[in-house]
Amino acid sequence: MRGVVIRNRFEVLELVGESGQGEVYKAVDLESGQKVAVKLQLPRLFEQSHEYKAEAEDMRAEGERSTRLSHVPGIPEVHWSGLYRDRHCIVMEFLKGPTLGEALARCRPVKATTAAAVVGQLCEIIGHVHEEGLVHRDIKPANIMLVGEQGRIHLLDLGWAAEAGRAPQRAAGTGGWMAPEQFDRSAVVLPSLDVFALGCLILHMTVMAFPYGATPSSRPHLGTPVLPPDRLAALPRELRELALAMVAWEPGDRPASVKDVLALLAPLLPAPGDPAPGRALDPDPTAFYRLPGLMC
Structure with a gap:
């Protein structure tokens, strides 16, 4: 994924984490120069089509909720949410620090x-x-x-x-x-x-x-x-x-x-x-x- 540019704007730099739903990458917003986090749905492996679509729907809903709460201090701001090469993607504020x-x-x-x-x-x-x-x-x-x-x-x-x-x-x-x-x-x-x-x-x-x-x-x-x-x-x-x-x-x-x-x-x-x-x-x-x- 390194070097991939999403929506002609967000250039992926490196993988920084994974969750049950997706991979999380550090990226750079080519318009602002700021670092961003990209959460990308895991690629399809052996899942049935309906299962993979359900996972995409979960991430779509997450992007919608995250956008809805972007104004809340302490919730990462969402820059974009949508499909990238048939995988759902959420681009949000990049935060640095330990969990x-x-x-x-x-x-x-x-x-x-x-x-x-x-x-x-x-x-x-x-x-x-x-x-x-x-x-x-x-x-x-x-x-x-x-x-x-x-x-x-x-x-x-x-x-x-x-x-x-x-x-x-x-x-x-x-x-x-x-x-x-x-x-x-x-x-x-x-x-x-x-x-x-x-x-x-x-x-x-x-x-x-x-x-x-x-x-x-x-x-x-x-x-x-x-x-x-x-x-x-x-x-x-x-x-x-x-x-x-x-x-x-x-x-x-x-x-x-x-x-x-x-x-x-x-x-x-x-x-x-x-x-x-x-x-x-x-x-x-x-x-x-x-x-x-x-x-x-």
């Missing part, structure tokens, strides 16, 4: 202040997503990027996002991060799914556990304690009540919205001029709140 998963692999568990800063920034982003009538459905460290020295959070991959208030065509998400009702294909999609995933994120960052005995390859188990006793004891006291409420089994027992989560997190968020936390992530997401002039 949250990569950052956590070097430094975990994190302090309560860091967990609050990550989830606080995500609440700001996801609040806008919910206002647009969408639910992300796949919030996890691999879909979160820390950008710039201030650790500005960006939320990636709207491939599984769905309209709120409707039953989805199929269940989707990643095990460990999925609410119990997310495994039910007939369940209506609600913002409480994202609230649950954010609660899982707090647990993952601070005590390295998923609720109800779930794993990335298995679902939560009804009747299983939220956390084993040792993990529950290790959960930071200042986050415990909120995190456990966010991962409540019943959606109605969770905070009603990410705005409510953000309000409850507010006392834990760093203030301008605060020192960096010990064992800070790199880049440090608390800098977004601590350093004057970086908040927006």
